[in-house]
Amino acid sequence: TGDGYVFRVDMRLRPYGDSGPLVTSFAALEEYLVSQGREWERYAWIKARVISPAEHPQIAELSKLAQPFVFRKYLDFGAIDSMRKLHAQIRQEVQRRDLFNNIKLGPGGIREIEFTAQVFQLIRGGRDAELRIRPTQAALQQLAINGLLPAPVVADLDTAYVFLRNLEHRLQYLDDQQTQELPEKPEDRQIIAETMGYADYAALLDDLNRHRALVNQQFELIFGAPEEVQDEEQFWREGISAEELQPRLEKLGYRAANDSAQRLLQLQAGSRYRQLPELSRQRLDKLIPQFIVLCAQQTNPDETLSRLLALLEGISRRASYLAFLAEYPQAMQRLTRMVSASSWAGEYMTQHPALLDELLDAREMYQPPQWQQIDRNLQSRLDDCGGDAERQLDVLRLVQQEQTFQLLAMDLQGLLPLEKLSDHLSDLADLLLRHVLKLSWATARKRHREEPRFAIIAYGKLGGKELSYASDLDLIFLYDDDHPDAQENYARLGQRINTMLSSYTSSGRLYETDLRLRPNGASGLLVSTVAAFAEYQQQQAWVWEHQALTRARFCAGDTGVGAAFEDIRKKVLCQPRELATLREEILAMRQKMLDGHPNDTGLFDIKHDRGGMVDIEFMVQYLVLGYAHQHPQLTANIGNLALLKLAGELGLIPVELAGQTKSLYRILRQIQHRIRLNDSLSPCRVNPGEIDVTACNKLWEELFGKP
Template sequence: MPNLPIINTHFDELVALAKQRNQQLVDDYQNYIEPLDSSAVENLMAAVTLSDFVFRAFEQQPEAIAQLFAERDFTDSHVPDYEEQLANLLQGCDSEACLHRVLRQFRQQAMVDIAVSDMVGHAYLDVSLARLTKLADALILSALNWLTLFCQERWGVPYGVDGQQQTLLVYGMGKLGGGELNFSSDIDLIFTYPQTGKTHGARKSLDNQTFFTRLGQKLIAVLDQQTADGFVYRVDMRLRPFGDSGPLVLSFSALEDYYQDQGRDWERYAMLKARPIGQGEHHQELSQLLRPFVYRRYIDFSVIESLRKMKLMISREVRRKQLTNNIKLGAGGIREVEFIVQVFQLIRGGRVKELQQRNLLTVLPLLVEHQIVPPESARVLTNAYRFLRRVENVIQALDDQQTQTLPDSELDQARLLHVLGIDTWQEFLTRLNAHLGFVHDEFNQLIGEEAPNHEDIQAQWQTLWHDSWHDTDDFTWQKAIASNWQKDGIWQTLYEFKQELDKQPIGQRGRVVLDKLMPRVLFHIHSNSAFENAYENTYEVVLPRVLQIIQKVASRTVYLELLYENDGALIHLIRLCQQSHWISDYIAKFPILLDELIDPKLLHNPPALADYVNELQQAMLRIPEDDVESQMNGLRQFKQAQQLRIAAADISGVLPLMKVSDHLTALAEAIIGEVIQQAWHQLTARFGQPKSTLGTNHKGFAVLGYGKMGGIELGYGSDLDLVFVHDCSLNDTTNGEREIAASQFYVKLAQKVMHIFNTRMSSGILYELDMRLRPSGNSGVLVIHIDSFADYQLTEAWTWEHQALVRARMVYGHDDIRNNFSAIRKRALTNPRENGELKKQVVEMREKMRNHIDTSSGQCIDIKHGHGGLVDIEFLTQYLVLRFSGKYPQLTEFSDNIRIIEGLAKVGVVSDESAQCLVDSYCQLRNASHRAVLQDGKAQLSQTMFNQMAGSVAQIWQSFME
């Protein structure tokens, strides 16, 4: 048996594993070990002890890995020419399967070399990062070059409008772009090409967009696909323009137009690192096109506010995922170092050209040289960054896992300590926390955060919280307050609250924070300092609502600390609880929403309608595409956060009623698009995509919104009435290894979409979906071809289904289906109808609904279903469209009630006076319905109030329907 590797004997777990692995290699792989000299054997034994990844690689490729240990000096700092090595290996490769195998096996061997050099040879960080980056470059380029020739043989050679041959350019983003790739990392890429044009030399020519899209899809599959040999890299394309919903590939001009017209601040940060992989004649041209977007000619301090928002989102992510001990995203971690450097690059880089670099360790000395950062700050930032990146590489090399979380097992902790040369875990944490503390201080100075000052809270409130459970008569201060609290039952409420807390598993740290937080809660509620418009006995209403939320989060110290450390957030929580019972219940149900209170300005200003898609894409970018559960939770958390922002803007008067529904509808549309993208991603990984969609930017799939979704009138608790359609040909199939009919693919897609929406998770469901309005209702197919949809609407649909169609519009899909649906809807609605029968059917349906749903009683009238209520107005407009659109087809243009009523007045079907009455009543009733939801009350009004809002509606109904 060979000698045991040199392992620090302080670590019993490591010594035991070394003995076990040593014996296992001797027993199972003696033939491969015998030819090695003693130094190589010692290195091998140490490596398989320190890294499960290296051990697993040796088991899979014993001959190749043994040869590596025989030939390599792991202390050598040389960066190999990976590209040349791969070129030799790929010379005889004649199939995509061969390409997959060669790349994966080469990647594994090279990563073993890097891991051993890092963990056994103690390679410099710069050398490790350079090797990891050069390896990724070589694997991407080798795959691209091989696939380019492969695609050109099938589809021809692409040429631009100037007659020059075109190539696909691959841009590496993030750490790959910066030449500082970590050990186990996904790679963020953007694909582009110089000019539009078409291919030459094949039987059938393709436009360049289609050719490069297919080439890009193959490149992603070669790198990302899991095979028996593993994968090369997890590929993330979501940093491209428009994210997942955008084209996979864009021309230079389209790329330039996007960044100049629509580029967002976070994309400026991302593009700082963008680097073309390989060398090419067009790289410089594109860099010049994009530079004005990234670097402004003036000193640009606006990026600091953008940085605050990005950091706030990251902090929320850390809390939501409960990412403790995360050296990348946590306070003082790698991301904060990167932000510090990048913010100065964006502020000064437009004028100081030397700062236009991609590598962080290259830029830091330049910041000192130009007197932007003090030398001592740069020195300690550099040391912290090197330490954190070294730790990151080691913990990822343990098992080739993409993690930045410190290990919690004693074995992995011992491995990390051994590689770093540190004796104890406590000593390591001391060093780590020193680095994190300095970085976080520097970061806070940059973005202007200040620690809150809590000294202003009166000492009596501390005493009140701690001692009030014994004898309230002992208090000599503010006796009137104590008396009122006794009378109003506040003492009893607080007593019961504390009794409930005593039953919860709150740790010592949580108890300490809670005891500091609660006096502030009592102070702010009782003093009315949290209220813009104070009411008498406000605390009677607000205190139980706030206590309900605190009780929900009492065992999650991070949220108690959030409220204690952010006095503005606490005050804002109290104010929201005062203004809306629905909001307080909503936050109690989803405590993660407390994150939204940190920035009250942001809370009361929801995104512009067109920005929901972008904000959702940005939120989902931080979640790995293959982590389905986290993606689904991310969607729910985004919806909840945005709905809270809309509600806050609603109750504060920032958004009027019509805008509230506009925002709730735009939010739902953005989520529908993202859900379909996720479902598409999951299904195409198994079956490929319908062949008719290859080389296009659409999916051949559309979603029709009915009811409030179609009418752009969603409320806070609305479900979504949806119908799914597709337009694939009958003979179409998918292009995956598991080929299925396209029609079957779309059924699976619809089922996956419903699963993502309806699955109940810790964060709830996404939306309640109602699919009963599809042709033939629950007995009909889940997704229908657009031609079959047309046949049904024109020959089989009932009157009530055409009523529903009045309020229908397409909420997702490409223009071909949109135009087709609009034509079908218009034909169905403008068909001539016999007025007497139409009126009879509409009235019967309305009475049937009223008899089953109307909750009116005595002097309380149901806002929706009472006589003259919202549904009467909706039925009336539907009836009038069905009756008169044959004569006035322009009545079918809109799907929302307000514009339909205005259209009816414009053509003279209703008088201007009646139209204004209907519009006013509809708006007032909807506003009352919103208010009822926010105050958690019944959707009812007193008879007097209802008559004031809708007294004339019943008369207008009678004039047309009786």
């Protein structure tokens, strides 16, 4: 009207743009987003919100409908290239229409700040609810909190954003126009400068150019096209032959160049590679020459290349993972080093490719875990799943994989002693067991109380805090509750916990479990009362079950039940025993284990053979069971190394021999761990004489006589 506009309204963002209907049903909108929604519409939807009617119940339905389109369930690194292409189109338009003085669309403008924030939202918003926020400034602050952008960079971008938006408003005040163009007329320039608080336009322009340069620099760091390998076609192109590849690989330092060349050609001829979408195949074609060069920098280039090719084949059908590697060369370098150091690491990454994201930030990757913070973050992520049990289970698995991967990265860098690594892996299992128990009870169909009087007891490697990457969990379930429904409800709870822990889905499984250490073994009840457990341990349990009890501990659930278990455990271990009878029982069980693990290879099995780990563990258990009634401190769950030292200090074994056996046990565990990093399935065996086991044999003879 003559009095101006109330609002300028743009309806072109609706489905099908100008040619689409002004009003769309929810069903039609969903069909459009699924079948025809374009990448730029995802960016637009980040800021979408319902204005009217306020607080309508169907607002949640609309949000639920649009969220999977905007925020993908997986880490969407393809968003970087999509946004790069969109921005290239905008820049072409800027050049065509000479819009370099446009503070929104031009270099270093408002749009580049918005794109910088939005690309992280699109990549990670599906997994991180905190990033599903509309205001650009709030999104930038969250990126700093999450460690995705450095805090100083976010502060600079925030300052530039405020400056540019204030300037935009003043440009539009000038003639009541929808414009972001800097003025041409000297008098208009002076007005703009003064309203922005500057004495003249030149001073304004100095600050404007500084802000725009900073914004553009940060934008290019994120969206600049990745560098390509020089002469990549010499390593990878359609129709390349083994005769061409082999000498080129040999020149790079490959020692089994023919085998590596054949492996490359097998991938190229394989059906998986041939069936890839064109964009994915192009990305893979760019990655392979880079990995060939990176592998050549390792001490075992042929093995590293073989492992990486297996990983690439495994993840190639997920375009987002190929996009991630293409965008982040530093992640490729870290991945190559890890896979070179451990074949198990390569297999783990192949099984859980979402962990590629963990390679981005070396500072974060090599930090020891902060369990309280991890616990809080995990609870927040579980709460965000809104009672969706399947999604919650996926979150638990992902957190387990993320933390395992970070520990693996520190391990391969030599930053974690083996004992500390085992402590962390055990702490991780404890944390996850607490959440699994909580979720299992919360989703139980029948509950007779708000909080279960139920506990998870750990035995074996988890009980002794000697967990390794692939260890299973030896568990039993106890309760102390006289409610009539307790037995039935807790039996179902135990089944539910075991199912959550051990079930396989597309995201893997949490842990393999072994519940056979419960009273009466596999034929016994899945859950036991505290009283029944006490009666069984005192009246019916075999000596080997008391041996297992030396390494058992409460790890999750009701602390009262946990304390009752610990009291029973100490009483059982402190029972006076006839040493000769105990010795016979332990020797019989040791022989049974030897018979169950025959070794006719001529190699030394560092776990099961005489002088190995099992011998040392049996000796520690004998000392605990034989002397805890005199020395109750032996019942402390402090691990085999500390118990050997304590037994020496108490005069039960010679101090010097205790120290030698302790050192041997540490060496055996370290060798076992190193072998497992490159061969997770075969028995851990070395050449005879490679390890001096004299200390173990001497201590065995001291306690049991000659074997």
